[in-house]
Amino acid sequence: MRITVRDIQKMKEDREPIVMLTAYDATSARLSEAAGVPMLLVGDTLGMVIQGHEVPIPVTLDHIIYHASIVTRVTNKALVVGDMPFMSYHVSVEQALTNAGRLVQESGVSAIKMEGGESLAETINRVVDAGIPVIGHIGLMPQSVYKVGGFRVQGRDLETAQQLLRDAQAVQEAGAFAIVLESVPALLARLITERLHIPTIGIGAGADCDGQVQVFHDILGLFEEFVPRHTKQYA
Numbered sequence: 001m002r003i004t005v006r007d008i009q010k011m012k013e014d015r016e017p018i019v020m021l022t023a024y025d026a027t028s029a030r031l032s033e034a035a036g037v038p039m040l041l042v043g044d045t046l047g048m049v050i051q052g053h054e055v056p057i058p059v060t061l062d063h064i065i066y067h068a069s070i071v072t073r074v075t076n077k078a079l080v081v082g083d084m085p086f087m088s089y090h091v092s093v094e095q096a097l098t099n100a101g102r103l104v105q106e107s108g109v110s111a112i113k114m115e116g117g118e119s120l121a122e123t124i125n126r127v128v129d130a131g132i133p134v135i136g137h138i139g140l141m142p143q144s145v146y147k148v149g150g151f152r153v154q155g156r157d158l159e160t161a162q163q164l165l166r167d168a169q170a171v172q173e174a175g176a177f178a179i180v181l182e183s184v185p186a187l188l189a190r191l192i193t194e195r196l197h198i199p200t201i202g203i204g205a206g207a208d209c210d211g212q213v214q215v216f217h218d219i220l221g222l223f224e225e226f227v228p229r230h231t232k233q234y235a
């Protein structure tokens, strides 16, 4: 039996740090699972580290399904999360439901991830209602890189920090089982982590989140085009 979303939530209750790594192929998935990583994300970062793009925008649902199918095929313990790519859930709630259903049925992932806060709450709620666990993603949302003008830290001033607090609350209330906080000040990430009962998974969000997510290629020094400041390279 694979690790469940309930197991991940219990880790927060037990104050056990949650580790999440990206995986896109048989090798990254097998190595990470063998190392005991409980949650694998087939992220749209595959656009950069696998496909060679500068941004995740060109990644399609079919690409994610293809890579996620490999990851679920070669693992049997980790909770595998599939990333909903750019424009696969923005058009309407119906579009999000259809595509989330495809991702789960065709790739075998047990949960999906979507970027967005308050404005995505209804979509998250309907997808969760359909029986598909959702992990939210706020702060720096790489699918909005053109809108925000680059991969920048979010929530540095009072107004944007307050909006992120509202976003986190809305994502939790919509039924997400956990939330990724990307590139937000450590103090704000700590505040959100204290206020939410669902686990926060940080990336560039300080050490006080309930868990951390990293890109497989970054921590192994396999991606040299850009090394994020929050990444520790182990090889």
Ligand code: KIV
Pocket (backbone or CB within 6 Å): 022, 041, 042, 043, 044, 045, 046, 083, 180, 182, 203, 213, 214, 215
């Ligand atoms: O696509 C991805 O890999 C992600 C993580 C970096 C959080 O969204």
